[in-house]
Amino acid sequence: MEETAEIYLHEKRNLALVISGRFESLVGASALMVAMPLFVLDKTGSGTIMGLFSVLQILPRILITPFGGVLGDRMNRKHIMVFIDEFRGMILFLLWLIGIFGNIDVPLLLIFTAVLSLLDGIFDGPTGAMFGDVVRKEHMKRATSFNAMANSGANIIGPILGGMLYGFYGFQSVILLTSILYILSGISEMFIIYRFTPKNGKVHVFKELIEGIKFVGMNKGLKFLFTFAVVINFITSPLFGVVFPYIIRTVLQFSSTQYGLIQTFFTVGALLGNLLILIILHKVSSKVLMVGGLIVQEIICVVFSIMIMPMFGFSKSILFMIFSIGSFLISLFNVFVNTPLNANLQILVPSELRSRVFSVLSVMAMGVTPISSALYGYLIDRIDPFWFFLSINILGFIITLFFVILAPDEAYNPNPPLSNE
Numbered sequence: 001m002e003e004t005a006e007i008y009l010h011e012k013r014n015l016a017l018v019i020s021g022r023f024e025s026l027v028g029a030s031a032l033m034v035a036m037p038l039f040v041l042d043k044t045g046s047g048t049i050m051g052l053f054s055v056l057q058i059l060p061r062i063l064i065t066p067f068g069g070v071l072g073d074r075m076n077r078k079h080i081m082v083f084i085d086e087f088r089g090m091i092l093f094l095l096w097l098i099g100i101f102g103n104i105d106v107p108l109l110l111i112f113t114a115v116l117s118l119l120d121g122i123f124d125g126p127t128g129a130m131f132g133d134v135v136r137k138e139h140m141k142r143a144t145s146f147n148a149m150a151n152s153g154a155n156i157i158g159p160i161l162g163g164m165l166y167g168f169y170g171f172q173s174v175i176l177l178t179s180i181l182y183i184l185s186g187i188s189e190m191f192i193i194y195r196f197t198p199k200n201g202k203v204h205v206f207k208e209l210i211e212g213i214k215f216v217g218m219n220k221g222l223k224f225l226f227t228f229a230v231v232i233n234f235i236t237s238p239l240f241g242v243v244f245p246y247i248i249r250t251v252l253q254f255s256s257t258q259y260g261l262i263q264t265f266f267t268v269g270a271l272l273g274n275l276l277i278l279i280i281l282h283k284v285s286s287k288v289l290m291v292g293g294l295i296v297q298e299i300i301c302v303v304f305s306i307m308i309m310p311m312f313g314f315s316k317s318i319l320f321m322i323f324s325i326g327s328f329l330i331s332l333f334n335v336f337v338n339t340p341l342n343a344n345l346q347i348l349v350p351s352e353l354r355s356r357v358f359s360v361l362s363v364m365a366m367g368v369t370p371i372s373s374a375l376y377g378y379l380i381d382r383i384d385p386f387w388f389f390l391s392i393n394i395l396g397f398i399i400t401l402f403f404v405i406l407a408p409d410e411a412y413n414p415n416p417p418l419s420n421e
Helices: 003-009 013-043 048-075 076-101 106-133 137-169 173-191 205-217 218-253 256-279 288-309 316-348 351-366 369-381 385-406
Strands: none
Touching: 013 076, 013 106, 013 137, 013 173, 013 205, 013 218, 013 256, 013 288, 048 106, 048 205, 048 218, 048 351, 076 106, 076 351, 076 369, 106 137, 106 316, 106 351, 137 173, 137 256, 137 316, 173 385, 205 218, 205 351, 218 256, 218 316, 218 369, 218 385, 256 316, 256 351, 256 369, 316 351, 369 385
C-alpha cells in the first residue's frame, strides 16, 4: 500500500514515539499495579478480596476487548491510542482528587479498577496492531526487542517508584504520578505520523470478529498457540497475580519496598533477555528459543517453589534473595518465548485483520483467568499457599512438556500470509 510505504519513510521517528509513549504510560501503570495490591492487602489482609481485585482487573478488559479489536480495524489506531491514554490520565486524576478531599476505600478502588480495565481492553488491540503498520517486516524482530526492552525499563522503574512512593507518601502519590504519565504519553503519541483509510459500511461487531476467528481457525500454528495460551493462563497466570503477592506480603510480611524490588527483578530479567536476543541470539531459530525458554522457565518455577517452602527454615533475608533470583530467571527465559512469538504474530497477521485477531488472542488467553483468580483467592485463605504454589507449578511444567512434544512447526515459524489482492 502507498500509504504504508510513506509511513515507512518515518519509521525511526514513529518507532521512537510509539516506544516513548508506551514507556511513559507503563512506568505509571506498573507503579500503580504494585501499589494497588499493597493497598488492598493492607486494608483487608484477605486473599478473597485480593482475588476479587484481580478479577476486576481482567474481566471488564476481556468483555470489551472484542469491541476494541473491531474498532481498531475500523478507526484510526493512533487516535484511539491518544484518546485512551488521555482519558486514563483524567480518570486517575479524578481518583486523586477524591482522595485529597475525601477518602479512597476498597469498594471505590474496585470500581475505578474496573473502569481502567475497560479502557485497557479498548486500547490493547488497536495499539498492538499499529506496531506492525509503522515497522518494516525485516526490522520487526529487532523493533520488537527494542520495544520489549523499553517496556522492561519501564517495569524496572515503575515498581520501584510504586513501592517507594507507597511506603513513604501513601497510595495517593502513586495515583497522581500515574495520571501525569498517562497524559504525557498521550501528548507524545500525537506526533506519530500515521494515516488510516476508514473501512466503509456499517459496523457489525460479531460478524467482523468472526472474520478474525476464522483466520485463526485456518492457521494450524495459531490454533495450537491459542489453545496452549488458554490452558497455561488458566493454570499459571493467577499464580503470580494472586498467590505470589499473598505469600510475599501477607505470609512472609515483606515490606512494600521489598515487594517492589522483587517485582523489579522480573523486569531486569526481561531486559537482559531482550539484550541477549539483540546481541547474541538474534540468529537462533524461533523454535530453539521458544522450546528452550519454555522448558527452562518451568523447571526454574518448580525449583523456586521448593526452595521457598517453610520446611527449610530460611531467614527472611535468604528468602528475599531466593525470590529475587527466581523472579529474574523466570522472566529471563520467558523473553525467549514471548519476543520471537510477538514478532511472528505481527508478520503473520495482515493489517486489516490484526486488531481483531489480537483481540481474539487476548480474550482466549485472559478469558479463563478471572475464574482461576477467584478460585485461587478462595483457596489460599483455606489451604497452605506454599504447597499450592508448588503444585500449580508442577502442573504447568507437565502442560508445557505436552505442548513442546505436540506443537506443529507452524507454532514456532509461521510464514507470512499470502495477499488476497
